[in-house]
Amino acid sequence: MSDFLDRHIGPSEADITSMLSAIGQKSIDAMVSKTVPNSILFGNRMDIDTGMSERDTLALATKLAAKNTLAINFIGQGYHGTVMPSVIQRNILENPGWYTAYTPYQAEISQGRLEMLLNFQQMIVDLTGMDISNASLLDEPTAAAEAMMMAKRANRKNKSNKFLIDSNAHPQTITILQTRAKPLDIELVVEDVQNNDFSDCFAVLLQYPGTNGEVRDLTGDIDKAKAQSVLSIVACDILALALIKTPAEMGADIVVGNSQRFGVPMGFGGPHAAFLATKDEFKRMIPGRIIGVSQDVQGNPAMRMSLQTREQHIRRDKATSNICTAQVLLAVLAAAYGVYHGAKGIKKIATKVHLKATALANSLTNAGFELTSNQFFDTITINTNEAQALFNIAQDRGVNLRLLNDNQLSISVDETTSDADLLAVLNIFSITDLISNSESVLAINIHRKSKYLTHSVFSNYHSETEMMRYLKRLENKDIALNHSMIALGSCTMKLNAAVQMYPISLPGFSSLHPYAPEHQSKGYQQLFKDLEHALAEVTGYDAVSLQPNAGSQGEFAGLLAIHAYHDSRGDSHRNICLIPQSAHGTNPASAVMTGMKVVIVKCDESGNIDINDLQEKAKKHADNLSAIMVTYPSTHGVFEVEIKQVCEIIHTQGGQVYLDGANLNAMIGITRMGEFGADVSHINLHKTFAIPHGGGGPGMGPIGVKAHLAEFLPGNPLEKHSNAVSAAMYGSASILPISWSYIKLLGKQGMQRSTEIAILSANYIADELKDYFPILYRGNQGLVAHECIIDIRPLKEKSGISEEDIAKRLMDYGFHSPTMSFPVAGTLMIEPTESESKREIDRFIAAMLNIYDEIQKIISGEWDKDNNPLKNAPHTAIEMAGDWAYPYSRTVALYPVESLKQNKYFPPVKRIDNVYGDRNLFCSCITTEDFE
Incomplete structure (x- = not known):
């Protein structure tokens, strides 16, 4: 095994022995054999080399980057050379305080990046002239596709099923729109809109400037469209908008684009933060995430993700989009560029x-x-x-x-x-x-005559000293992995090693245009070949596509492959997708996007798929059965014993098995989904393969397929009707060196060891907490997979303390909460990952046990049920300095355990009022006076 393995694995050998003893297991092998069903316990069959040293891996990455030819570039077509200011590169892109943070679901400890995302929205609103913007989408063509679907929903009076695209739009946008429109039975018409009377379409997309560079006033076309009750979507270049008339001034209804040229490298295709801006009247239809200003319980301004129902996993098959990923880190970089330049x-x-x-x-x-x-x-x-x-x-x-x-x-x-x-x-x-x-x-x-970027944030930080301090101030408001363990179930917040991150800054990887001739990307091509081989070996699949640039895109691409396979066999009528109750919420959303009808399969009391219900529904829909979407290990954190039977039932009825790869972290080197019956999976590289979450994105979601589906993988986005799902052939290529490095460093045995320790750590936490917080689901031999769900509901009945109260109280202990109320309401899902040391895991356990003792004081009546440290959490530094209004001491509130005296994080705001934020939707920057 490589030396790097000891850096990646948190617990020492002595710790591992101690943890095994605590859970009553004699060895790692014994534990694994009781966790994973014997029918799929294949062992390590991966044809992957042994792990390399950090030095050798970095040298190889540097060599591959140097093989990419950086020609003098004049291609354009939506991607442009740009200069990332060094103060931004060093203090954001290469700073784990920014790139290891999680999605800002816990807003109180995410105020720093939420402020920068609000800056991003303000920047987009100012440059486009629109009323409101999201933050953010995956790429410009994806944003255009989301706008097309949004326009269809918003324009119900117009009964046309045609969507018009100006022939002067970027070709990759046309291709992605073709991919998205076909399953939804939307007819795409591509033609020169200047000669169109817009009499038969529900919306039109115009490129501004056009793909050939032409800048023309679109007002006349948009006016003609309006006269026919047709919505206008403008795909724009935000740097051009500094000089030319805004889409809003020309009457646009929806505006999309990419912020890449605001300091973000081309990276052979990504990642980059796209955006969708629109009129106020459509604000509740916007896909993706919107950052809004609310207030905390003391009335102080505080930011949060607004309109939480836009989070598509909540709406499931009623979702308007399957996009639940943003490009947060990239939006932060682009916003910082705007702030720095003004x-x-x-x-x-x-x-x-x-x-x-x-x-x-x-x-x-x-x-x-x-x-x-x-x-x-x-x-x-x-x-x-x-x-x-x-x-x-x-x-x-x-x-x-x-x-x-x-x-x-x-x-x-x-x-x-x-x-x-x-x-x-x-x-x-x-x-x-x-x-x-x-x-x-x-x-x-x-010419543009209107002003933009007039808010003070775009004027105050033009010197490097001021910018550096501003970025540090924002960073200090957030909890990221560089501060403490983030024990989020279903989201694998593991080490993002510095040696894995280094290659993304190499010019050979970061500065290449995605449409450069193939002979200029020899280094990338070798890296892609290595990574595709490794992912195929990890999963047991026969072919891999690296194109999907998010897990949601991977789901979509996988289901499209299944549909195309059925279509090729004359079974295009197969449109039923079975989805267990326990599935990720993006699963039903993706199924609907591909034109499928969702049928829910029940789970039994143990959280497993109800085999009888599955058999019944598979037979009932046999003639039209397309697929099942199943997560394994299950979303409930267990290896279901009947997984091979599940696959056989579906195959018997002519369907295909889509296995969600979200929990691959529990399978590498132990079992392979392609060998126990699955046909296709997406692989979350930002979970299992160490791409950092970046505060809520970037992500990558490559898909692996069995041989019979290989011909239906996504094609070249520059070729029409290719089923491409992303703007670039290899998606967000510039972050693939991270996962490539992870695999090279750990190798065959190291990745297996990572899986084993992930399972051990989860079982150790479950065992240590079980006498205080019931473990909701276990496997048939009493063990969990790489995550466990603790049930808060019994304590809530006795004390009135909810899972949210515990989540907010954990902030006082310096921790980010585990996943709240997913997949079961009233629970917390905990995933420690293999990279956390026993010391840090024990510190988390101690915090949870201390919180349990605090809840007992409420139950006994020692503490008031409404005025106690949990209900009032989190507590801020400002409260400590002022008059103390609580019936418990400052020490109890702010330093509940001794270790906090050595390293204390203070949440910048009190608990945020979500209801106020949704009722008073405000999504622009607020004044300095309001902050003060």
């Missing part, structure tokens, strides 16, 4: 970019070349019969242009383009002089 800085960057494009255009037209349009921001398109020949010359000289068609070449400049780069491209056209220009070519009627 309105003047953003306008200065946009102007420089535009004038570079203008100089290029002047030089080309002066030499006799013809432009498709003389109205552009950063992209010009040349009409020439020599397009292919010129493109080839450029390739030979290490310059990337974009070949639109046989007669058109496109050239896009960006923040990183130098005069030398401009001369290099002009030389391809046999031009030796650059004609610089200080005048904009944009017509007066398209």
Whole structure:
């Protein structure tokens, strides 16, 4: 085994022996054999090398990055070179205080990143001119697809089933819209909208500027659409909006786009934070997450995720989208870029970019070349019969242009383009002089006149000193893994090792354009090949696609593959998806998105799938059965004994088995889903394979399939009707080196050991807490998988203390709460992961036991049932300094255990009033005075 394994595994060998003894097991092997059903206990069959050293892994990653060719880039098409300020790179991107935080479900200990996400929303609202924005979506085409579905819901009066797309939209957007529209029976029409009367469609999507770079006033088209009760969606470039008229001023109903060029590297496709902004009247239809300003119980301003019902796992098969992932870390980076540069800085960057494009255009037209349009921001398109020949010359000289068609070449400049780069491209056209220009070519009627980024947050932090301190101030408000254990069940918050994170900053990985010619990405291609092989070996599947850029996208892609398989066999009528009651909420949402009808399968008292109910429903729907979606180990935290039988029942009736890979952390090296009957799974790389949660994203959700489904994996997003699900072929490619490094470092035996210790740690916690908090579900031999559910309901009946009260009280102990009320209301689901030391696990256990003792004081009457440390939690530092109004001491409130005197975290706000926040929806930045 590698030396890295000792860094990754939290407990020492002595700790492991002690923990085994505590749960009454003689060895790891004995524990595993009692946890995992014998019928699927295959052992380690993975054909994967032994683990490498940190030094060798980093050297190999650096070598692969160097194999990627960073040509002079003029491709554009929604992706642009940009400069991430060093103060942001060092203090956010490369700072575990930001990248190891969890999704801000516990808002009181997430105020720092919530403030930056509010900045992101304000930035998008200002630049687009719209009323409200979310924060955030996965990529621009995904955002466009979400807007299409939102427009269908919002425009019920219009009975048309056609969605119109301007032919000047980005081709990847058209492809993703085709993928999304087909299962929902939406008819896509792609044509030049300038000649359209909009008489037969429910919505139209316009690209602004167009994919060929043309900037034109869309007001006339939008007015014509409005006259026909057609909603207008504008896909825009936010840097261009610093100079050109806003979509709102032209009458747009919904605006989508990507914030990538605000300081986020192209990364061969991602991750990047897309957005959807709209009018106030549609605010309760917005997909994804919206950050709003509420107040805490003392009336102080406090931020939270608003409209919690938008969280799609709550709505299940009634969901309007299956997106429950945001790109939080990327939205934070883009917002920080906006804060650091401010309105003047953003306008200065946009102007420089535009004038570079203008100089290029002047030089080309002066030499006799013809432009498709003389109205552009950063992209010009040349009409020439020599397009292919010129493109080839450029390739030979290490310059990337974009070949639109046989007669058109496109050239896009960006923040990183130098005069030398401009001369290099002009030389391809046999031009030796650059004609610089200080005048904009944009017509007066398209100039932006409205102000933007006027809030003080975009003016106060332009020096590096002030920016550094602002970022530190926000970081200090949050609990991340660099502070303490985050014991979230179902979400695997394990070590994101520094050596695994390092490669994402290597230019060879971070600066490559996703549509660069394949020969320029040799290093990436080798990494993809390695990772696909490893994931196939881990899962027992035959083929893997790395394209889905979130677990939700993986679910969608897997179900599309199943549908395409049935379709190829003449079984397109198969549309029933069986889903157990215990499933993740995204499962039914994904099924509905792929045009399936959801039928729920019951669970028994032990939390397992009710086999009798499954057999009955599988037979009842045999003629139309498409699939079952099952999570394994189950969402209840146990290895269900009948999993092979479940697969056999479905296959007997002609269906396919979709196995949710959320809990793969409990299976690696022990069993393989592709061998016990599953046909397809998505794999959450941000859970099992160490991509950090980043405060709620990025994620990656590759899918593995058996051989018969391989031909139906997602295709190239630049090819029409390819069933692509993401804008780039390899999704968020720049974070794949993290999981690649994880596998290289741990190797075959190390990954198995990680699984074993994850199971041990969960059982150790369950055993230590069982006499105080009942363990809701166990396997048939009394053990849990890699997580356990403790039942708070009996204590609540006696004391009035809820799982939420315990979650908030844990903040006073310096801990993030376990998962609350999922999958069972009134419970907490705990997952320690293999990376947590026994010392830290014991500290968490001590906190829980101390909280149990506090609850006993309420039950006995020693503490008032409504005025006690749990009901009043969390307690802030400000309270400590002021008059003390509580009937218990400051020490009890703030230092309930001795260890806190050495390392105390103070929540910045009291418990937040969620009801107030939803009734008074406010999703823009608040003034400094309000904070004070």
